Amino acid sequence: MIHTSSTTDLKRKLDNMTDTYTPPKIWKWDKESGGRFAAINRPIAGATHEKDLPIGEHPLQLYSLGTPNGVKVTVLLEELLELGIAEAEYDAWLINISEGTQFSDGFVNINPNSKIPALADHSGDTPTRVFESGAILLYLAEKFDRFVPAVGSPLRAECLSWLFWNIGSVPFLGGGFGHFYAYAPEKYEYPINRYAMEVKRQLDVLDQRLADNQYLCGDEYTIADMANVAWYGALVSGVLYEAGEFLEVSGYTNVVRWAQQIQQRPAVKRGQRVNRAWGDENKQLPERHSASDFDAKAKK
Secondary structure (H helix, E strand, O other): OOOOHHHHHHHHHHHHHHOOOOOOOOOOOOOOOOHHHHHHOOOOOOOOEOOOOOOOOOOEEEEEOOOHHHHHHHHHHHHHHHOOOHHHOEEEEEOOHHHOHHHEHHHHHHOOOOOOOEEEEOOOOOOEEEEOHHHHHHHHHHHHOOOOOOOOOHHHHHHHHHHHHHHHHHHHHHHHHHHHHHHOOOOOHHHHHHHHHHHHHHHHHHHHHHOOOOEOEEOEOOHHHHHHHHHHHHHHOOOOOOOHHHHOHHHOHHHHHHHHHHHOOHHHHHHHHEOOOOOOHHHOEOOEOOOHHHHHHHHO
């Protein structure tokens, strides 16, 4: 039997799927790992190159990408502007993580963790940096006293609980399920089953909460909803990892109702477009510097 290089490679991959992995005593970084994002994954922190970040005319400077974590922040900023809060005007600069922009010294100075989103607030005497999506949501909500219940209110505890539930749960959805289902070089049954089970459990947690509540904090729309709908709303809408059928998301009817209701808000529709540079061109707005950018994009 003649073996071509392609059949040999296939056989090796099939053999590897049945092999067990014995970890060495000391792990060493000797090859790229991470599937689609292998080129930007590394076990060390810090800058790889020098490059200043651009600064626009508004006090709030956002450096981000239109992924779920980035959408959390742009939706909140657009909701604040929808209320007529002019001080919430912002510049949103695109950070292309596939090109390693997040490893520039300018970005690392704002977020030493080299992850989007990152915010610089220039409204004070010295700039204030805020990184991690949950921290940015809380910072902005408190700064403008909107979309977060007042200190001392029982609803505040509920809001923060669901906000940080999101921060703790999403890694299982994105880094766990999303990676092994959509991005890993090969698909393996064990990790996909493990994380699919956990994501369905999370959806059930949300579904039960929303069975008797319009929003996660009852009748009040808050940053907890913005954080969670960016991930789980996208998931039940079938656009995240294209996993809607696999996870039978239509069965979580309360989550679907909640997501559809929030996604119809004008500010949410705008926020979902900001820093998006792929997919339907009508839903893209790679950079945003004023409200007129949305109209200008629509006229093109």
